[in-house]
Amino acid sequence: MFDERSPIYRQIADTIRSEVLNGTLRANEQVMSTNQYAAFYRINPATAAKAFAELVEEGVLYKQRGRGMFVSPDAREQLRARHRERFFTDVVDPMVERARSLDIPLEQIITRIEHHRDGDRP
Template identity: 65%
Template sequence: MFDDRSPIYRQIADRIKADVANGTLSPDEQVMSTNQYASFYAINPATAAKAFAQLVDEGVLYKRRGVGMFVSPGAREALVSDKRTKYFDAVLGPALDEAEAIGIDPKDIFEFLAARTKRDPK
């Protein structure tokens, strides 16, 4: 499950965020405890706790004292909105800059998108 590209706690947080963003985890749904997570994935409980603390700080999870951690209402919408913003900034912005640099007319981009949308509606 884990790779060497980033710290394990960040990979845990990213996995939970992805599960919230894609609807696998629903608002107010309880998630595994840090000890359950650590046991299941054979990692240090402090590593899992660091990931969960980060998610609480970011508003993705909230803690019910004595009960556990739960997905925050509105977390999915916030995560999807953040991903959309990052997509426009990291993917579409540079693509449009490149298109402009090589002389692609914006009208051609609109036509391409319209044709692509008709071919593969989603």
């Protein structure tokens, strides 16, 4: 499951974020404990705890004393909002700049996007 490109705790946090985004983990659903994560993936419990702490700090998870960790009620929408903003910053803004450098009118881009929305082939 884990690779060498980023720290394991970050990969765990990213996996949980993805599960929340795609609906595998739902609002107020309990997630595995840090010890369960550590045992299942054969990692140090401190590594799993670091991932969970990051998600709690972000508001994706919340703790219930004596019961465990749960998905925050608004976690999915919160993550979607973050991803939407990143989409514009990482995809749309550079595309518009590239189009400008190629003298492609914005209207032509909009027309192309509308074709995709309507299911037509450009």
